Structure formats: C-alpha cells, structure tokens
Amino acid sequence: MKFSPPSSPPTYHPSQDVLTAYAAGTLRAGFDFVVAVHIRNCPVCAAEVREVETVGGVILSELHETDMSREAMTRTLARLSQPPNEAQPASIDELLASARKRWVAPRIWAARIDTPHAAEDRVFLLGAPAGVAPAHHGHLGAEFAQVLKGEFSDNGRVYRAGDFCEANAHEDHNPRVGTSGQCVCLFATQGRLTPRGILGRIAFRLAGI
C-alpha cells in the first residue's frame, strides 16, 4: 500500500514527552515506528526532534571518557577497507507496502506491520470505509495512531490524514470514519487490541492482531 503525503499540515501531534523519548531512543519499539511516520510529514515535530537530538549531542560531548580496548583502533582500521556486509534496513515505505490485508469484519481490513516490537504489542494498519464505526474497543496499555488517509472522529475530535492520536490505558474508544471516503490508520497498541464483541475478537485474532 502506498500513501500520498497529507495535503495540509497536521493538527494533532505526539506529545512533548513522546517526542523527547523518540529522539532519545527510549520509546517503546513499534510505537516509535508510528511516530516516525508522523514526523516524516510534520516539519514542526521534525524540528522538535532535532532539538532534542541536539541536547543528546551536547550531553554526549560532555560525558567522561572510558578507555577503549588496546586493539580497538587496529581492528577498526582493518575494517575500513572491507565492504559493508550488514543488510540495509527496510524503509518506512517498504514496511508499509509489505503489510498484507486481511478482512476482520464486513468492509474492514487490518494488516500487520512487520516491525521489531514486543511480542505482546501490535503494530498494524486498519482500513474502513466512510461512515463506519470500525472497532469499538478498549486497550490495556497505550495506543498510538497515525491517520494515513481519510479521517475519523473519536471523543469529539476529528483526526485527518497526517494527524497523530495518542490514547492511554483503560480508555474506551468508539471511533467513526468520516464521510469523505475510506480511512486508513497506522496503529501501535500495547498488548492485544480488545474489540468489544466476540466476533471482533475472533477476527482480530485470526488476523494476528
């Protein structure tokens, strides 16, 4: 699946705490992927992340020194002429493109994203047509969502393509897709998603989500 960049700048952004953790490299795996996708199209957050990275640079420069091993230099010099052997990491687009759709309810699909993340967490795309309430659900931990296409509303807010939505544990969600067409979102959830209703649960489990 390919997604074109949003036509207008985002309204809803990751919180300062989330951006700080992202830039420091301490954000929960999988969740950082959702933030990376947001930042890619959000110059405001990109600038903030860069600032936090600068703080990281300053702290690094002020760290005390630990002696390197005696052979470190010779080893490194010997490696300089060798060709790189590590695999190229997959890009955001490749990861999104490789996700395979599965129907989890009438007209609603989900596609698991293959990022490294905790076994109990879930990172996935969810697509639903206009006017649908895709999944009345709750979750045990945090949930990050990034709208890639269309729009949805939840608890009185409208999230459009490019927007980021952060939810905490024990919140109940009843999102509804807007009328402008299909909505596709990227999610990271801590723990399995717990859709209300047995059918939803079975479908999500079959889709590996």
Next chain:
Amino acid sequence: MDATSRLHHGGPEAAELKLVPHGLVLMQVGRKSPGPTKEDSLLARIARGDREAFVVFFEHVTPRLKTFFLQRGATPSLADELAQDVMIVVWRKAHQYDPKKGGAFTWLFVIARNRWIDTLRKERPTITYGIAPPEVASEEFGDASDSLEAVEREETIREAMSALPEDQREVVRRFFFSDQSHIDIAAGLGMPLGTVKSRLRLAMRKLRARLGRPQ
C-alpha cells in the same frame, strides 16, 4: 526560516541588520562566530578518505561513545565494539555530514542511538529512526526548523544545560544516557514518577525557550 523571515520576526536589532548576510547577523548580535569546529574539519577530511584524520577523530570521540553505550547498559566489551561500529559508520557517511544541519556530536549521538536501538532489536534490521538520520540527511525538512545555525544551537543548548538546576540536569542526563524509562529513573533517583516527568518537562521547556521556540 530564511534570513529574511528571521529578520522579519527579529527583535529591535532586526532593522539595522537588514542588509547583512545571514552569517553576520549572528556575529553582530554578540554571539560567537559559528566557524567550523575541530570536529567539523576532521569530518571534512575523513569524507575525503583521510585515514590520519580518522585516527585523530577516533581517539577524540570513542572514549565518550564507549561511556554512552556503557550507560545504556552494554557490557564493557560490547560498548567497545559498538563504539567501533559507530566509527565505521562515521567513515562511510562522513560525506553526508552537514554542519549546517547539526553539530558533530549531535550527528554522532544519532548514529550511536540508532546503533543501540539496532542492538536491542538484533533479530532483524530496523528502520532508521531519528529525524535528520545521518544516513539520509533529509532535504525535505529543509531549514524551516533552523531558527538558529546548527553550531550555535549546540552552543546555546550547552549553555542552557549548564544553567539548569542540578536536579533537572540529572533527570535529563539520565533520560538520555541510561536506557531507562521514566519509571526506572524515578526509582533510581528515589523520587515519585510525577516529579521526574515534571522535571524533565521543565528542563526541556527551558532548553526550548533558549532556542527561542514556542513552548
């Protein structure tokens, strides 16, 4: 922000500086000239394949990189190895280093951070995180974010950091240099989670204020 719009939003000194080029504006408002640092010159030479410069740079930065990895939780031998890995990336990507986008230590920090994330997720290569990832110095973000020259930004943050009260500085330092969540930091410092969060926020807000960004 380009020079013109910066002046447009500038303070009282803006008007009289209207015609001076970008770089000079910084000097005239009484800041240090952001000339190339020692690290910048070494990286420029490394980019041209200069091994001698590489050796100097290696000795200059790896002892601090090793401390970084140790503080994130690596064993001494792993930390040593990871610092060497960072230097391999430095050798290969030095030509992508652009001092206008961030200082040398910021660039190193991003490489080291990504290397550590990869180590934690060893089972497979990860996507590259971070925004001006050193691997793809992204043009698309342009310099819209650069309300300050990169070098000056690093200098400003350095000053702001040293102006922070010790308790806030400690929280920021721990947050960056130990692989700890807020909760662990709170436990480590023996203070409630809320305190750690608010100190971190307060510290970050002060740093941002120094950069003249909205809070």
